[in-house]
Amino acid sequence: MSSTETQEYSPYLQPGGFKNWFFTVDHKRIGLMYLYAILFFFIIAGVCGLIVKAELLAPGMQFVDYHGYNVFFTLHGTIMVFLFIVPGIPATLGNFLLPLMIGAKDVAFPRLNLLSFWIYVLGAFVVILSLIGPWDEAWLDTGWTFYTPYSIDSSTGVIPVTLGAFILGFSSVLTGLNFVVTIHRMRAPGMTWHRMPLFVWSLYSASLIQILATPVVGITLLLLIMERLFGIGFFSPELGGDPIMFENFFWFYSHPVVYIMILPAMGVVAEILPVFSKKAIFGYRAIAYSSIAIALVSFFVWGHHLFVSGMSYWSRWIFSLLTFAVAIPTAIKVFNWIATLYKGSVKMDSPMLYACGFIFLFSIAGLTGIPLATLATDVHFHDTYFVVAHFHYTMQGGTVVALVGGLHFWWPKMYGRMYNELIAKVGFWLLFLGFNATFMPMFILGYWGMPRRYADYMAEFADLHFASSLGAMVNGIAYIVILGNLVYAAFKGRAAGKNPYNSLSLEWSIPSPPPLTNFDEIPTVTTWTYGYGEENT
Amino acid sequence: MANHSNWAPGTFFHLHEEDPVEEYENFKLGMWIFLATEVLLFGGLFAVYFVMKWRYPDLFLAGAAQLNALLGTGNTLVLLCSSFTMALAVDAAQRGQQKKLVWNLVLTLAFGTVFLIIKFFEWKAKIGHGWFPGLNLDIFFSIYFMTTGLHLLHVLVGMSFIGLLLYRAVVHKRYHEENFGGVEIGGLYWHLVDVIWIFLFPLLYLI
Numbered sequence: 001m002s003s004t005e006t007q008e009y010s011p012y013l014q015p016g017g018f019k020n021w022f023f024t025v026d027h028k029r030i031g032l033m034y035l036y037a038i039l040f041f042f043i044i045a046g047v048c049g050l051i052v053k054a055e056l057l058a059p060g061m062q063f064v065d066y067h068g069y070n071v072f073f074t075l076h077g078t079i080m081v082f083l084f085i086v087p088g089i090p091a092t093l094g095n096f097l098l099p100l101m102i103g104a105k106d107v108a109f110p111r112l113n114l115l116s117f118w119i120y121v122l123g124a125f126v127v128i129l130s131l132i133g134p135w136d137e138a139w140l141d142t143g144w145t146f147y148t149p150y151s152i153d154s155s156t157g158v159i160p161v162t163l164g165a166f167i168l169g170f171s172s173v174l175t176g177l178n179f180v181v182t183i184h185r186m187r188a189p190g191m192t193w194h195r196m197p198l199f200v201w202s203l204y205s206a207s208l209i210q211i212l213a214t215p216v217v218g219i220t221l222l223l224l225i226m227e228r229l230f231g232i233g234f235f236s237p238e239l240g241g242d243p244i245m246f247e248n249f250f251w252f253y254s255h256p257v258v259y260i261m262i263l264p265a266m267g268v269v270a271e272i273l274p275v276f277s278k279k280a281i282f283g284y285r286a287i288a289y290s291s292i293a294i295a296l297v298s299f300f301v302w303g304h305h306l307f308v309s310g311m312s313y314w315s316r317w318i319f320s321l322l323t324f325a326v327a328i329p330t331a332i333k334v335f336n337w338i339a340t341l342y343k344g345s346v347k348m349d350s351p352m353l354y355a356c357g358f359i360f361l362f363s364i365a366g367l368t369g370i371p372l373a374t375l376a377t378d379v380h381f382h383d384t385y386f387v388v389a390h391f392h393y394t395m396q397g398g399t400v401v402a403l404v405g406g407l408h409f410w411w412p413k414m415y416g417r418m419y420n421e422l423i424a425k426v427g428f429w430l431l432f433l434g435f436n437a438t439f440m441p442m443f444i445l446g447y448w449g450m451p452r453r454y455a456d457y458m459a460e461f462a463d464l465h466f467a468s469s470l471g472a473m474v475n476g477i478a479y480i481v482i483l484g485n486l487v488y489a490a491f492k493g494r495a496a497g498k499n500p501y502n503s504l505s506l507e508w509s510i511p512s513p514p515p516l517t518n519f520d521e522i523p524t525v526t527t528w529t530y531g532y533g534e535e536n537t
Numbered sequence: 538m539a540n541h542s543n544w545a546p547g548t549f550f551h552l553h554e555e556d557p558v559e560e561y562e563n564f565k566l567g568m569w570i571f572l573a574t575e576v577l578l579f580g581g582l583f584a585v586y587f588v589m590k591w592r593y594p595d596l597f598l599a600g601a602a603q604l605n606a607l608l609g610t611g612n613t614l615v616l617l618c619s620s621f622t623m624a625l626a627v628d629a630a631q632r633g634q635q636k637k638l639v640w641n642l643v644l645t646l647a648f649g650t651v652f653l654i655i656k657f658f659e660w661k662a663k664i665g666h667g668w669f670p671g672l673n674l675d676i677f678f679s680i681y682f683m684t685t686g687l688h689l690l691h692v693l694v695g696m697s698f699i700g701l702l703l704y705r706a707v708v709h710k711r712y713h714e715e716n717f718g719g720v721e722i723g724g725l726y727w728h729l730v731d732v733i734w735i736f737l738f739p740l741l742y743l744i
Contacts (some may be wrong), residue, residue, distance in 0.1 A: 015545055023549040108563045114549060177570045185563050215574045219581035223683070232679035234585055240676050245588060249581060516547050 011416065011513040025110035026516060030117050031095030032414065035407075037120065038084045038092060039483070045079035046476060048072045053438070053472035056465050059457055069455035070141035077144030082165045083124055085399055086257060089264035090210075091120070091175055093406050094203050096414060098179060100507035100514065101197045103188025103523045108181040116174035119167060127164030130157030143453065145250060148235035148243040152227055159228060162221040169214045169221075172260075176210030179203055188506075190525035197505055197529045198287055202267025205291040209256045209263075209298060217253030220246065244310050251302035259298040262362075262394055263291055265402030266333055269355045272409050273337055275503045276352035277344025280530040283336035290329035297326050304373055308382045316375055323373035330366055334359060349501075350424035354405025357432055361397030365390060368443065383453075386446025389439040397435060404431070404482055411486060412496030416512040419489035427485060430478035437471025505529050561718035568722045572729050575691070579733055582684050586740060589676050600677030601742060603666075605659060609742040612655050613734065619648030620731040623699075627724045630706075630717035638712060638720070642703045645727065649696045656689060684737055688730070695730045698723045 012028045021029055051072045055063050064072065095113065099106050107113050130140055140161050142151045151158050183204050187196070224246070226232050233239030235246045274281045281287065303311060303319030311319075337359055346352070368390045371377040381387060412418050441464035446452075450461050457465060499508040506529070510519060590597045626641035663669075668678045702723050705711040712720050 012547075020545045020548060024547055025549055026547040029547075109567060111549060112567075173571075173574050177567055177574075180570055181563050181567045184566060185559070211570055211574055212577060215578035216581045219578050223581075223585070226683065230674070232674065232683060233676055234589070234679065240589075240593065242588070242592075245585070249584070 009511060009515055011511070012516045013415070013513050023114070025106070025114050027095050027099050027107050027110065027113060028414075028514065028518075030113050031092050031097075033117055034087060034091040034095060034120070037117075037124070038087055041079050041083040041124065043479075045076050045084060046479065048076040048079070050472055050476050052076060053469045055455065056457070057469045058466065059459055059462055061456060064455075066455050067136055067141060070143075070453075071135075071139045073453060074140050074143050078127070078140065078161060078165075080395075081144050081257075082168050083127065085261050085395060086168070086172055087120060087175070088261055088399060089268065089403050089406065090179065090203055090206055090260070091116075093199075093268065093403070093410060094179065094264060095175075097410065097507055098182060098200060098203060099186065100413075100510070100518055101200050101505060101529075102183065102186060102191050103506050103519060103525060104182065104186040105517050105519065105522070107178050108186055109178050112174055113178055116171045116178070119171040119174070123164045123167035123171060125164075126167055127161055130160035130164070133157065145254070146221070146224060146246075147250075148224065148227070148246040149237060151224060152236055159225055162224055166218055166221045166225075169218045172210050173214045176207035176214075179207040180211065183207075188522050188525055192525075194285065194288070195525055195528040196288075197267075198270035198281065198284070198291075199264070199267035201288040202263045202265075202270070202291045205295040206260045206263040208292075208295050209260050212299070213253045213256040213260075216249060217257075220249040220253070223249075244306065247306050247309055248302070251305040252299075255302040255305065256295075256298040258391070258394065259294055261399045263294060265358065265399045266291070268402045268406040268409070269337060269358050270333075271505065272351045272355040272405060273340045274344075274530050274532055275409075275501050276349060276355070277341050277346045278532050279340060279344035280532050281336070282339035282342075283332070284528070284530065286332050287336050290332045293329040294326065297322065297329070301326060304378070307375060307378045320373055320375050324370070327366065327370065334363060334366075350419075350421060350428060351405050351409035351501075353425060353428045354401055354408065357428065358398060358401045358405065361393055361401060361432075361435070365393030365398055368393065380449075381446060383451055384446035385442040385450045385452055388452045389442035389446060392439050392442075397439075401431070401435075407486060409501070410507075411489060412500050413507055413512050413514070415490040415493070416496055417489050417491075417493030418496040418500060419485050419493055423481060423485040427478055427482035430474060430481055434471050434474030434476075434478050438468050438475050439471075441465070441468040441471070504531055557716055557718075561716075564718055564722050565725075568725050572725065575729055575733075579684075579687070582680070582687065583736070583740075586680050586684070589680060593676060596675060597677050600675065600681070601744065603663075604681070604742050605662070606742045608655055608659050609738055612652050613738050615648050615651045615655070616731045616734050619645045619652070620728055622648065623724045623727045626702075627717070627721050630712040630720040631714065633714040635706070635710065635713075639703065639706055642699055642706060642720075646696060646699055646703065649692060649699070652692060653689075656685070660685075681741055684741065688733055688737060691730045691733065695723075695727045698726055 012026055021033065024030065024033075049072075051063065052069065055061070055069055055072075061069075095107070098104075130138065132138065137155050138157050140154075140156045140158060142154055142156065142158060146158065146162060151162075183196075183200060223232070223234055227235055227241075231239065234241045235243050237243060270281060270287055301319060301323045303315055304323045307316055307319075348356075368386070372381055372387060372390060408419060408424055442450075445461055445464050445468075448461070450457060496512055498510065498512050501508070506523060506525070507514075509523070622641045622644040626638055626645060629635075629637035629641055663678070663681075668674060674682075702712075702720055705719065
């Protein structure tokens with residue numbers, strides 16, 4: 001706590017200048033650069049999503065033609081998945097917090113960390129290259145899943161986008177590798193595995209998936225590129241290949257990847273809840289191990305994306321069963337979070353609102369996953385709005401809500417300044433209402449049989465589409481309020497002090513914003529992170 | 538060493554130094570994890586191989602008969618020898634035997650080059666028969682070119698790695714009893730390249 005004895009305190013945000021940032025190996029700066037980059041793409045992809053929703057305000061075609069509609073939902077999905085939500089929480093909050101939370105000066109490979117960011121920038125650049133060229137020929141319209149055989153035949157820019165995703169995969173693998181080695185090797189003395197904050201456990205689990213799943217999508221996308229360039233025929237039925245094999249390969253990565261997105265979000269929630277209920281986390285080990293369990297099970301459930309694509313009876317049966325198994329560790333987490341709140345002195349500040357909002361929305365996401373994992377009902381729900389609503393509840397209602405909540409929670413640590421609490425709460429409620437208004441109707445529309453990815457719809461679906469589109473606009477406005485509040489706070493907010501929330505975690509024991517080398521002296525840890533209400537709180 | 542004077546602390550060219558023992562352990566764990574990603578990368582290709590072989594057994598038998606098993610065996614032996622010299626290089630680095638280290642790295646590079654030359658003639662013969670990616674290629678030869686091509690890329694990466702080790706060993710005398718991590722990690726990568734070939738060879742040439 002004596003920060004000025006050995007050296008002059010200077011926050012990591014100084015000195016500025018392009019050179020000092022773009023070549024930095026400091027995990028905090030890299031985390032912030034990732035944050036700016038992914039928020040940039042979040043806004044772009046969000047606007048694409050709003051264009052889709054604007055088109056769906058009324059039956060018939062208003063703003064874009066059929067191809068344009070395909071382009072915008074593809075851009076929305078591709079950019080959101082590969083450029084925003086996969087790096088998402090690990091690359092931003094994870095990079096910033098992981099060394100602070102385990103009492104290290106940096107990650108294990110600081111230069112590799114920077115390389116991973118540069119690769120991300122390169123990958124993003126290659127994805128953007130796909131936009132060069134005539135709008136009706138070059139702009140990708142395959143959807144973010146690049147299903148063959150259409151992605152082989154399509155005249156649009158499949159190669160730049162898949163190549164970009166391939167490159168982004170390297171960035172993802174390097175971040176995951178770096179985190180695993182950091183967690184194994186860089187923990188401060190006394191920071192045993194069972195004293196680590198749960199956010200670190202969730203990063204560890206997500207990193208394992210990043211390491212093990214990403215190479216498979218890498219080879220899949222590479223084969224798709226080769227297919228287009230040389231006609232190697234693995235996925236083309238007319239050359240003897242099998243398009244369903246592409247789906248298997250693709251989902252072998254892309255199902256685990258949703259846990260890369262959601263596990264760190266769960267970690268954020270587990271950090272926020274005990275601080276604002278002034279109570280130790282309930283069931284620490286159960287939450288920690290369930291993260292690992294989710295990571296393991298995630299590799300054996302990809303088949304549920306193919307229930308109607310052609311799959312044997314027994315495979316379907318087994319994949320359905322395994323998919324249900326994911327509900328067990330997930331429910332363990334939810335129950336333990338709620339038990340943490342029980343008899344705590346709960347304070348509904350804005351990070352806590354987001355954490356509770358996460359539990360609510362994520363529970364809906366999880367429960368609506370069950371009819372999709374059930375063979376009989378999935379035949380009906382497959383490729384309808386029900387699926388779209390389900391995964392938006394996990395991705396936006398889960399991951400994005402947790403990311404925004406985490407940003408509010410750690411903003412004072414990142415910039416040393418506090419946001420406006422009232423505007424933060426208004427932002428949360430706008431987001432909560434707008435989000436539910438967007439996607440609740442889509443559950444019903446999907447139940448009625450409205451297929452996804454259609455540019456037009458029948459008149460009887462008009463009212464709920466209209467409600468959903470209005471909700472999407474509120475959803476969009478909410479992000480303007482939230483981000484505006486945060487950006488204003490970073491420049492003009494009042495000074496936050498080093499521990500505004502009275503948290504016990506290590507990152508709050510150093511000044512805000514932290515100095516470049518984090519800790520003047522590597523701390524020695526003697527107790528777990530969640531000793532709220534036990535002794536010296 | 539780069540000139541630090543122009544760079545602020547905490548930038549790429551002005552990095553705080555780690556304790557070498559810590560660094561060695563970190564890099565070793567990092568490389569093992571990286572090897573796991575490589576196994577999964579090739580795992581995807583092996584999965585394609587098995588799916589297609591199960592679907593078109595005759596095509597694969599006919600294709601394998603077209604491959605030159607003698608050249609394949611030769612390349613297998615060459616890679617095994619290179620792995621042996623690489624292991625000797627690691628041992629030499631750990632004992633601080635500079636001369637032995639340098640010569641074993643040179644030998645490893647030489648074996649790698651022989652592998653490339655044999656591969657060149659093999660591919661040349663195949664392409665001479667008109668089997669080239671993009672032209673009337675059947676699934677077997679697609680897999681042949683994809684797997685051996687990706688493996689070739691890894692051989693090149695591995696050889697660059699060994700070249701870097703050699704440069705550092707000769708110019709900087711960097712590796713000795715207390716600092717042999719780089720050679721060991723390069724060795725790990727090179728052995729993996731070898732192991733992948735050990736699986737590719739029987740799958741493509743023999744069965």
